[in-house]
Amino acid sequence: MGDELLQVTVFNVGEEEYAVDILRVRAIERLSEVTRVPQAPPFVEGVINLRGKIVPVVDLRRRMGLEPKPADKSAKIVVVECGDEPVGLRVDGVREVLRIPRSQTEPPPDLAIQDVDYIERLAKLDGRLIMILNVDRILCPAERAGLAGVMEKSA
Numbered sequence: 001m002g003d004e005l006l007q008v009t010v011f012n013v014g015e016e017e018y019a020v021d022i023l024r025v026r027a028i029e030r031l032s033e034v035t036r037v038p039q040a041p042p043f044v045e046g047v048i049n050l051r052g053k054i055v056p057v058v059d060l061r062r063r064m065g066l067e068p069k070p071a072d073k074s075a076k077i078v079v080v081e082c083g084d085e086p087v088g089l090r091v092d093g094v095r096e097v098l099r100i101p102r103s104q105t106e107p108p109p110d111l112a113i114q115d116v117d118y119i120e121r122l123a124k125l126d127g128r129l130i131m132i133l134n135v136d137r138i139l140c141p142a143e144r145a146g147l148a149g150v151m152e153k154s155a
Helices: 141-154
Strands: 005-013 016-021 025-030 044-050 053-059 076-082 085-091 093-101 119-125 128-133
Touching: 005 076, 005 085, 005 119, 005 128, 016 093, 025 044, 044 085, 076 093, 093 119, 093 128
Parallel strands: 016 128, 053 085
Antiparallel strands: 005 016, 005 093, 025 076, 044 053, 076 085, 119 128
């Protein structure tokens, strides 16, 4: 039996490379007009209308504690399935789709940082370090519940 392959969509946030399981990716969209929503958490940029469905957009730069960056033409929204709902992840750029042998990944070191449990694995490929995200953990349950409330207000 061969090494299990993880198929992921790789994107940049700042200088770092991140990835999500390709089976969780619903769409990759150009950064369009994002409608701000009052009382949303600081890392929620707002909502977009994606083919008739209202989708919240999380700015991964802010979520990861980085300085916000003005949108440029490489910025994208990666729409992922988070629980049962689509969530847009604003990223600085989408790079590629990769197949990574599971043997080239490992769990992240225990840094005793509670806020980064959304990093599921680290992949080491040809001198690159790619952080594979667990999309279900990008928002904690309380944040998801708060987002659901924001979504109801914006509907």
